[in-house]
Amino acid sequence: MDYLEQQEIKEISAIFISHADYDHIAGVPTLLLAPDLMVREVFVNPDKKQTDIWKNLRIAIAEARKKKGTKVNVQLTTSGPGEFNLDQTKIRVLAPEPELALSGAGGVYLEDRALSSNAMSAVLQLVKGDESIAILPGDIEGRNIETWLNEHESMQARILLFPHHGGKLHPTKTIELAEKLCEKIQPEFIVFSIGRGKYHLPNPDVIQKIREALPEVKIMCTQLSEHCAPELPYKEFRHRTNLPAAGEHTNSCCAGSIIIDLSRDEIEVKPEMEELVSFINKVAPGAICLGDLDQT
Numbered sequence: 242m243d244y245l246e247q248q249e250i251k252e253i254s255a256i257f258i259s260h261a262d263y264d265h266i267a268g269v270p271t272l273l274l275a276p277d278l279m280v281r282e283v284f285v286n287p288d289k290k291q292t293d294i295w296k297n298l299r300i301a302i303a304e305a306r307k308k309k310g311t312k313v314n315v316q317l318t319t320s321g322p323g324e325f326n327l328d329q330t331k332i333r334v335l336a337p338e339p340e341l342a343l344s345g346a347g348g349v350y351l352e353d354r355a356l357s358s359n360a361m362s363a364v365l366q367l368v369k370g371d372e373s374i375a376i377l378p379g380d381i382e383g384r385n386i387e388t389w390l391n392e393h394e395s396m397q398a399r400i401l402l403f404p405h406h407g408g409k410l411h412p413t414k415t416i417e418l419a420e421k422l423c424e425k426i427q428p429e430f431i432v433f434s435i436g437r438g439k440y441h442l443p444n445p446d447v448i449q450k451i452r453e454a455l456p457e458v459k460i461m462c463t464q465l466s467e468h469c470a471p472e473l474p475y476k477e478f479r480h481r482t483n484l485p486a487a488g489e490h491t492n493s494c495c496a497g498s499i500i501i502d503l504s505r506d507e508i509e510v511k512p513e514m515e516e517l518v519s520f521i522n523k524v525a526p527g528a529i530c531l532g533d534l535d536q537t
Contacts, residue, residue, distance in 0.1 A: 242268065242271050242272065242275065243485035244484055244485050244498070245272075245278065247484070247485060250278075251277060251278060251279065252278070252279045252280075252281065253272065253278065253279070253280045253281065254281050254282065254327055255280075255281060255282040255283070255284060255325060255327075255332075256269060256272065256273075256280055256282070256283045256284070257284045257285075257317060257325075257332065257363065257365060258283065258284065258285040258286075258298075258317070258363075259317075259362050259363045259365075259377075259379030259380065260286070260288065260346065260358045260359065260361055260362040260363065260379055260380060261288035261290045261292070261295050261298075261346065261358045262358055262359070262380060263292065263294050264436075265379065265380070266294060266295070266298050267294055269283075269298055269301065270294075270297045270298055270300070270301035273301040273302060273304065273305040273311065274301050274304060274305065279309060279311075280305060280309070280311050281311065281312065282311065282312045282313075282314060283302060283305075283311060283312070283313050283314065284314045284316070284317040284322065284325075285302075285313075285314070285315065285317055286315070286316065286317050286318070286337070286342055286345060286346070286361055286363065287315055287342075287345045287346070288345065288346040288347065288358055288361070289345070289346060289347030289348075290346070290347075290358065316342065317334060317363045318334060318336075318337055318338060318339045318341075318342045318363075319334050319335065319336065319337070319338050319339065319392075320338075320339045321339070322334065329369055329370055329503075330367065330368065330369050330503060331367075331368040331369075332365055332366070332367060332368075333365065333366040333368060334363060334364070334365060334366075335364040335365070335366050335376070335389055335392070335393060335396070336362075336363065336364040336378075336381060336385065336388070336389040336392070337360075337361050337362070337363065337364075337385070338388070338392070341356065341360070341361060341385075342361070344356055345361060346358040346360065346361040358380075359379075359380040359381065359382050359383075359385075359405070360381075360382070360383065360385050362378070362379035362380045362381040362382075362385075362404075363379055364376065364377070364378040364379065364381055364389055365377045365378075366396075366398065367398075367501075369503050369508070372399075372508070373396075373397055373398040373399070374398060374399055374400060374501065374503065374508060375398055375399065375400035375401070375402065375501060376396070376398045376400070376401050376402065376426060376428075377402045378401075378402065378403075378404040379404065380404060380405045380406075381404050381405075382404065382405055382409070382410045382411060383410065383411045383412075384411075386404065386410060386411075386418050386421070386422070387418070387421070390421060390422070390425050396425050396426055397425075397426055397427045397428075398426050398428055399428060399429045399430065399508065400428055400429065400430045400431075400432065400501065400510065401422065401426050401428040401430070401431050401432070402432045402434060403422075403431055403432065403433050403443070403447075404422075406433060406434055406435050406440070406442045406443065407433040407435065407442045407443025407444055407447050407448070408440055408442050408443070408444055409444070415444070415446075415447065416446055416447065416450045419447045419450045419451060419454075420450050420453075420454050423450075423451055423454035423455050423458075424454060427455070428455070428458060429458065429459060430458070430459045430460075430461060430510055431451060431455075431458055431459070431460050431461070432460075432461050432462075432463070432496075432499060433460070433461070433462045433463065434463050435462055435463055435464050435466060436464055436487065436488070437464040437465055437466065437467060437473075437488060437491075437493040438467060441466075441467065441468065442466065443462065443466060443468075443529075445468055445529050448460070448529045448530060449529075459514050460530040461495070461496040461499060461512075461514075461517065461530075462495045462496060462530065463486070463487070463488070463494070463495065463496055463497060463498070463499070464487070464488045464493050464494055464495055465488075465493055465494065465495040465524070465525065466495075466528075466529070468528075468529050469495075469521070469525040469527065469528035469529055469530070470524055470525035470528070473491065473492045473493055474492060474523075474524035474525070475492060476492075476520070476523060476524055478492075478494055478497070478520070479516070479520075480512045480513070480516035480517050480519065480520045481494060481496070481497040481498075481512055482497060482498055482499075482500050482511050482512055484497070484498035484500065485498065486498040495517075495520075495521070496512055496517055497512070499511065499512070
């Protein structure tokens with residue numbers, strides 16, 4: 242909400258909710274209920290969660306639908322909507338498949354194994370013109386990653402928001418799946434959306450496999466992992482964008498909020514890598530990402 246107020250944005254064309262976990266939906270009720278903000282559409286898959294935040298989201302959706310006319314689409318799969326067009330930008334849904342959605346989170350796979358909220362996590366692809374810009378896979382994990390990768394022959398993208406915040410993708414095959422993601426998507430940037438101190442992310446073994454698979458990839462973490470800096474730095478964060486960012490008041494940002502600027506012919510990603518590298522070298526010279534960043 243801080244970002245929208247800073248940019249004086251009064252209307253959102255669509256909100257895509259990947260799945261029902263707290264860290265993926267906690268801010269949405271505020272957006273839906275804000276008196277000076279119009280949300281045109283919401284796309285979300287059903288879930289049987291009994292959490293307070295999921296209930297609050299459902300209440301907020303009801304209020305927005307009745308009072309503002311917000312259109313609610315209770316389907317976010319490869320067949321519906323499949324693709325969402327906004328000017329020259331397209332948002333494509335790469336997962337889940339409709340046969341999974343027919344059971345939904347809390348249900349079962351076709352072979353009767355339980356379906357979790359993560360299993361139903363939506364995977365979105367951002368496309369401008371004919372160029373694949375970014376893939377946003379939420380918390381997809383396990384066999385669903387393999388199904389998703391096998392469903393699509395060509396899936397390269399410049400930017401990959403790494404699934405599950407760089408954590409456990411599978412009980413036994415996390416590193417193998419990390420390598421498959423790198424080989425299939427071939428990103429120029431890999432972003433880890435993390436909160437410092439939460440679950441000790443990203444997994445250093447995942448970072449190591451990424452560095453082996455893609456030696457020249459640029460890695461960006463939203464916050465400074467304790468793997469990189471046991472103590473928080475007291476430095477000026479001049480490399481950061483001027484956007485509000487979680488962690489800015491505790492000096493725990495690393496890249497902070499990341500901008501993907503689609504308004505130019507050449508796609509720009511900020512903060513600038515050279516400035517980010519300089520910051521990391523000063524505050525966390527042993528950072529787990531440095532093996533990649535040094536090559537930029």
